[in-house]
Amino acid sequence: MTARRPRERGVTIEDVARAAGVSRQTISNALNAPHRLKAETLERVSAMIENLGYRPDQSARSLKSGTRRIIAYPTPVDDPANPNPLMGGFLEAVVAASGEAGYRVLLVRPRPGQSQEQALDELIAARTVDGFLLSDILRDDPRVAHLTGAGFPFAAFGRTGPEQPQSWVDVDSVQAMIELVGMVAARGHRRVAFLASSSGQPWMDDRRAGFLAGVRRHGLAGQLYSPGDDPGEIVAATCELLAGRDRPTAIVAGGDWLALGIYTAARAEGLEIGTELAVVAFDDLPIAAFLQPALTTVRLPLRRIADALISRLLQIIEDGVTPQAGLILPGELVIRPSLGP
Amino acid sequence: MTARRPRERGVTIEDVARAAGVSRQTISNALNAPHRLKAETLERVSAMIENLGYRPDQSARSLKSGTRRIIAYPTPVDDPANPNPLMGGFLEAVVAASGEAGYRVLLVRPRPGQSQEQALDELIAARTVDGFLLSDILRDDPRVAHLTGAGFPFAAFGRTGPEQPQSWVDVDSVQAMIELVGMVAARGHRRVAFLASSSGQPWMDDRRAGFLAGVRRHGLAGQLYSPGDDPGEIVAATCELLAGRDRPTAIVAGGDWLALGIYTAARAEGLEIGTELAVVAFDDLPIAAFLQPALTTVRLPLRRIADALISRLLQIIEDGVTPQAGLILPGELVIRPSLGP
DNA sequence: TGCGCGGATATGAACGATCAAATACGGTGT
DNA sequence: ACACCGTATTTGATCGTTCATATCCGCGCA
Numbered sequence: 001m002t003a004r005r006p007r008e009r010g011v012t013i014e015d016v017a018r019a020a021g022v023s024r025q026t027i028s029n030a031l032n033a034p035h036r037l038k039a040e041t042l043e044r045v046s047a048m049i050e051n052l053g054y055r056p057d058q059s060a061r062s063l064k065s066g067t068r069r070i071i072a073y074p075t076p077v078d079d080p081a082n083p084n085p086l087m088g089g090f091l092e093a094v095v096a097a098s099g100e101a102g103y104r105v106l107l108v109r110p111r112p113g114q115s116q117e118q119a120l121d122e123l124i125a126a127r128t129v130d131g132f133l134l135s136d137i138l139r140d141d142p143r144v145a146h147l148t149g150a151g152f153p154f155a156a157f158g159r160t161g162p163e164q165p166q167s168w169v170d171v172d173s174v175q176a177m178i179e180l181v182g183m184v185a186a187r188g189h190r191r192v193a194f195l196a197s198s199s200g201q202p203w204m205d206d207r208r209a210g211f212l213a214g215v216r217r218h219g220l221a222g223q224l225y226s227p228g229d230d231p232g233e234i235v236a237a238t239c240e241l242l243a244g245r246d247r248p249t250a251i252v253a254g255g256d257w258l259a260l261g262i263y264t265a266a267r268a269e270g271l272e273i274g275t276e277l278a279v280v281a282f283d284d285l286p287i288a289a290f291l292q293p294a295l296t297t298v299r300l301p302l303r304r305i306a307d308a309l310i311s312r313l314l315q316i317i318e319d320g321v322t323p324q325a326g327l328i329l330p331g332e333l334v335i336r337p338s339l340g341p
Numbered sequence: 342m343t344a345r346r347p348r349e350r351g352v353t354i355e356d357v358a359r360a361a362g363v364s365r366q367t368i369s370n371a372l373n374a375p376h377r378l379k380a381e382t383l384e385r386v387s388a389m390i391e392n393l394g395y396r397p398d399q400s401a402r403s404l405k406s407g408t409r410r411i412i413a414y415p416t417p418v419d420d421p422a423n424p425n426p427l428m429g430g431f432l433e434a435v436v437a438a439s440g441e442a443g444y445r446v447l448l449v450r451p452r453p454g455q456s457q458e459q460a461l462d463e464l465i466a467a468r469t470v471d472g473f474l475l476s477d478i479l480r481d482d483p484r485v486a487h488l489t490g491a492g493f494p495f496a497a498f499g500r501t502g503p504e505q506p507q508s509w510v511d512v513d514s515v516q517a518m519i520e521l522v523g524m525v526a527a528r529g530h531r532r533v534a535f536l537a538s539s540s541g542q543p544w545m546d547d548r549r550a551g552f553l554a555g556v557r558r559h560g561l562a563g564q565l566y567s568p569g570d571d572p573g574e575i576v577a578a579t580c581e582l583l584a585g586r587d588r589p590t591a592i593v594a595g596g597d598w599l600a601l602g603i604y605t606a607a608r609a610e611g612l613e614i615g616t617e618l619a620v621v622a623f624d625d626l627p628i629a630a631f632l633q634p635a636l637t638t639v640r641l642p643l644r645r646i647a648d649a650l651i652s653r654l655l656q657i658i659e660d661g662v663t664p665q666a667g668l669i670l671p672g673e674l675v676i677r678p679s680l681g682p
Numbered sequence: 683t684g685c686g687c688g689g690a691t692a693t694g695a696a697c698g699a700t701c702a703a704a705t706a707c708g709g710t711g712t
Numbered sequence: 713a714c715a716c717c718g719t720a721t722t723t724g725a726t727c728g729t730t731c732a733t734a735t736c737c738g739c740g741c742a
Contacts, residue, residue, distance in 0.1 A: 012468060012728055023692045028730060038690065055466035058730035059403035063697050066350065068400070074437055091432075095448045096414055104469070107436045107446045125351060125396035128445070144630065194367070231631045257631065260601075264633040267608050287628070290572045290598065292605040304510070353698060364722045367698060379720065401698035533740050649722095 003315070011054045033054065039255065054227035062127075071313065072106045072129040074143065076136045082165070088225040089285075090157070093306035094133060101310055117146045124152050130317045131155070133309060137168070139202055157305060158202060159326055167316060168326040169308045173203060173282075176298045176331030177210025178217065180252065180280050183296070184332065185218035187340050189250040189278060195234075195243055195262065196254025197225035207254050207282055222236055234261030235268070242269045242277070250278035256285040259295050259338075279338045282331075293337035301329050354393045362387040372397065388564055399508060403468075412439055412446045412654065414459065414588060415484065417477045430626075431498070435649035444471075456506055458487045465493050471658045472496070476649060479507070480543055496654035499543060500667055509667040510649045514544060514623075517672030518551025518638045519558065521593065523635070524674065526559035526679050530591040530619060533583055536575075536603065537595025538612055539567035548595050564589070575602030576609070583610045583618070591619035597626040599635050600679075618620040620679045623672075634678035634680060642670050 017024045022045060029036045030045040037045065048054075062068050073094060094106050106129055110119035120143060121127050130153065134143055137158025147154045148164050156168040184192055194211040196204055208224065213223030225238035238261060241247065253259045259281040263273060271277045274293045281288065282297035308327050315321045358365045363386060370377045371386040378386065389395075399498030403409050412488040414435060436446050447470055453458035461484060463472050471494065475484055479501025488495045489505050526532055534553040537545055549565065568578035579602060584589065594600045599624040605615060612618045615634045622629065625640035629650050649668050 009727085010468060013730095014728080024728090025693080025730080026691060036690075041690080053466055055463065056730095057404070057728050058467045058469045059400045059409070060697090061730080062400035063398070063404050063699085063728080064730045066697080075433070075582070091448070095450050099450055099452055105448045107432070107448060109436050109440050111440055122396065125394055126399045127351060128399045158424070163615060229634070233632060235409070236632050257627075260628070260631050264691085286598075287569070288600070290601050292576050293601070294572070299719080350697085354700095355698080364726085365699080366701090366723080368720060373700080377720075382720080397700095398698055401727090402700075404698080404729085405700045407727080 010307070011052045013054070013056065016052055016054045019052060027054075028056075035230060043284065066127070067125035067317075068128065068130050069102060070104050070106050070129045071131050071133055071135045071165050071310075072108050072123055073135075074119070075107050075109050075205070076142055077109075088307065089300075089302045090135060093302040094310070097283050097303070097306040097310040101314055103310070103314070105133075116143055120146055120148075121153075124150060131313050133157075133313060137202065153313060153316040155309045155316070157284065157309060165316075165322050167312050167323050167328045168212070168332055169305050169312070170326060170328055171203075171300050171305070171331050172328045173206035173244055173298075173331065174210035174213060176333070177207050177252075177282070178214040179333055180282075180296075181211060181214025181218060181220070181222075182297060183335065183339060184250045184252065184280060185214075186276060187250075187278060189220070189248075191221045191223075191246060193223050193225055193248040193250040194248045194252045194254070197226045197229050199229075204280075211252055225253050230282075231261055234258060235265045239268055242266065242271060249276075250280070253279065255282035256281045256283045256288045256295060256297055259291060260287065260298075261315060274337045274340045278340045284334055288336070296336045296339035297334050298331040299334050300331055304329055349400070352393050354395070354397065357386075357389055357393055357395045357551055361386050368395075380414070384682045407468070408658075409471050410443060410476055411445050411447050411468065411470045412472050413449050413464055414448050414474045414476075414649075415641055416448050418433065418450075420660055426594060429642075431476060431647065433552055434643040435651070438644070438647040438651040440681060444651070444655070446474075456659075457484055461493075462491075462506040465491060465640060470681060472654050474498070478543065483521040496650045496656060496657070497555075498650060506657075506663050507667045508653050508664050510646050510653070511639050511667060511669055512544075512646070512667045514547035514673050515551035516640075517674070518548050518593075518623070520562075521623075521639060522555025522678060523590045523674065524563070524594065525619055525621060526561055528619060529590075530561070531587075532564075532589040533564045533591045533593060534540055534564050534566055534581065534585060534589040535567045535593045535595070536568065536599055537580075538570050539671060540570075545595050552593055555584075575599060576606045578604035579603050580609055583607065583612060590617075591621070594620065594622035597622045597636060597638055599628045600632065600638075601628065604632060615681045616677045619681045629675070629677070631670045632679070637677045637680035638675050639672040640675050642674055645670055 011026050013027045016027045026037065027045060030042055030049065045339050049168065087132045098167055099104050108119060109121060110116055116328060120132065132147060132154040132155055135157040137160060141160065144156060144164055154167065158168060160168050161172050181192065192215060194208060196208060225237060225241060227233045242265060242297065251262055253262060259279055262279050266273050266277050273279055280296045284297045288295040289299045310319050312323050354365050354368050357368045365380065367378065368390065368566060371383055371390065402527060404574065410570055439446050446650045449460060449468040451457055456507055467521060473488060473495040475495055476498040478485065478497050478501060480501065485501050499509060500511050501509050522533065533556060535548060535549060548567055553561065566578060567580060568574045583606060592622050594603060600620055603620050606615050613618055621637045625638045629638045653664050
């Protein structure tokens with residue numbers, strides 16, 4: 001531990017009070033309960049606050065009030081081999097949503113050698129944050145279990161177990177996938193393949209289930225394929241798939257990244273995407289719009305998800321009210337040329 | 342403003358002191374200056390701390406010490422049309438680096454209707470953070486000017502002006518680009534094109550300058566092209582480029598995303614990448630490895646950059662020492678099949 | 683005149699930690 | 713026996729805010 005140089009202190013409530021010729025409490029009231037002040041005093045005091053650029057010290061306020069106005073977001077480890085589709089856009093949406101509610105987002109990650117639970121405990125015990133925002137919820141997610149046990153506020157992007165707090169928000173992947181398959185069926189495709197790594201993430205299972213449901217509903221011939229995460233593998237698997245005799249005329253990918261491999265394979269096989277082969281995927285990452293032809297996919301309503309998560313979390317933090325049921329939001333089909341005419 | 346329900350208070354230093362039969366200060370010393378305690382006392386006290394799960398309240402500690410152990414990172418607005426290559430990996434590296442130094446990262450973004458400077462001021466005045474980490478530094482970046490004026494600690498990923506604090510770290514894009522062009526030249530290419538949007542970002546200018554320097558040094562015929570950000574435009578521009586009579590045999594892209602468009606165009610023109618057309622780019626985003634054939638590119642040493650930034654920032658915060666000169670780190674060539682044999 | 687009343691403002695006491703200074707405690711040397 | 717010293721531990725004050733309570737003041741009313 002190095003020596004710590006205390007930062008210069010700023011303008012305090014005392015300074016403002018002296019300058020305005022009133023007491024501390026009057027300044028505090030001007031900010032927290034303006035109705036208590038005589039209009040004239042309020043104006044004079046507010047001017048002085050503005051004038052001196054006074055802002056209540058967050059630490060002092062927190063110490064007294066017990067609230068931090070900070071939400072922790074444990075960042076998913078971003079595996080370059082399997083880039084997390086959410087990282088970019090979701091974080092973006094969360095920062096915006098919480099910012100508008102007057103909260104800030106603190107990124108946290110276990111130190112080397114520290115378990116996820118320990119990292120959470122550290123923040124709870126040190127009273128650094130008011131609550132947690134979790135994403136990439138696994139089945140029996142240990143973080144959810146831990147926070148539930150500790151009785152600490154959290155909200156989750158992804159479903160939690162039935163015996164746990166239902167403070168989650170999720171996308172109706174099954175329904176979105178059914179609609180996606182519906183679009184494919186409406187274009188006259190009969191043989192459809194689903195491609196996704198079989199990594200056992202709940203959301204991917206939902207997408208797979210949605211595909212199967214869609215295929216059944218529309219009487220299509222659907223087949224599942226699960227290549228590994230390696231790009232080469234994906235291309236190879238797709239090539240094989242497309243070289244077969246009864247090759248599918250449409251491919252549904254579990255995520256936009258996979259579509260990149262599918263495009264590559266299709267071209268290697270001499271198939272034109274959109275006309276000879278329909279490709280659709282899920283997530284609407286930037287790459288979906290960048291691919292040529294642009295990719296038909298399902299857009300996650302990230303901003304609405306973030307808004308709902310923050311709103312639920314703040315309800316727990318500020319009012320102590322835990323939502324009785326999870327919230328399921330629809331995905332939005334984004335039709336682009338890769339689906340065909 | 343909704344009513345605020347104070348969170349239940351946790352274990353305090355007083356509780357531990359009473360339980361261990363010593364005074365507050367002894368507990369404090371056990372954590373902050375263990376050498377002051379008799380070995381026996383230390384052991385007994387530490388056991389009790391562990392036992393009760395005591396962690397000093399961060400707000401109380403901050404109030405007294407004036408230090409927050411939090412670094413603010415103003416998140417660049419992520420334009421989906423021009424996805425920020427850094428957002429993912431850089432943030433990741435920053436969180437890891439600061440975590441190891443015992444600091445946390447707070448994401449901030451101006452509220453609607455608030456200027457960037459106001460957002461910074463708010464954090465400074467409320468003493469919420471100890472310093473700022475800036476990225477995507479523009480020429481005459483207003484944030485740098487503002488923090489310099491306020492005398493508040495910051496470190497920047499990207500060069501700052503000569504009259505400003507030199508607490509920056511940057512990648513030697515020029516040199517990396519020269520080496521990249523060198524690799525292309527060594528493969529026997531004579532006509533080389535550089536593709537990048539002309540958006541005037543300093544880092545892109547460096548890459549362009551590096552390209553020109555490399556071309557000059559190796560006596561190649563180099564040409565600059567600046568399509569817009571739109572994927573369709575990129576493909577169209579590349580197609581035109583490749584359809585010309587004296588078409589380049591190698592294309593250098595300003596960023597990995599552009600390579601996607603180039604791949605598409607090359608295939609449309611019937612050119613095989615790696616053999617008939619060399620493609621190289623910059624950033625080593627996940628997409629570089631996903632493309633088939635995989636893309637030769639320049640990897641930014643994100644972890645080293647983050648480490649250096651954090652180390653410099655903490656030096657300013659903790660020791661009050663501002664670095665005298667910026668730090669330039671080399672990019673790392675990642676040779677992959679798109680360059681050719 | 684004195685009293686009660688209510689709105690506006692002021693005062694004292696936390697919140698939980700750390701810093702600086704004070705004290706307790708053995709052991710030496712004379 | 714006593715001053716002296718260094719180490720181990722305790723005490724008091726403080727950081728800047730907010731909560732609960734106290735005071736002030738003008739006014740209507742008996």
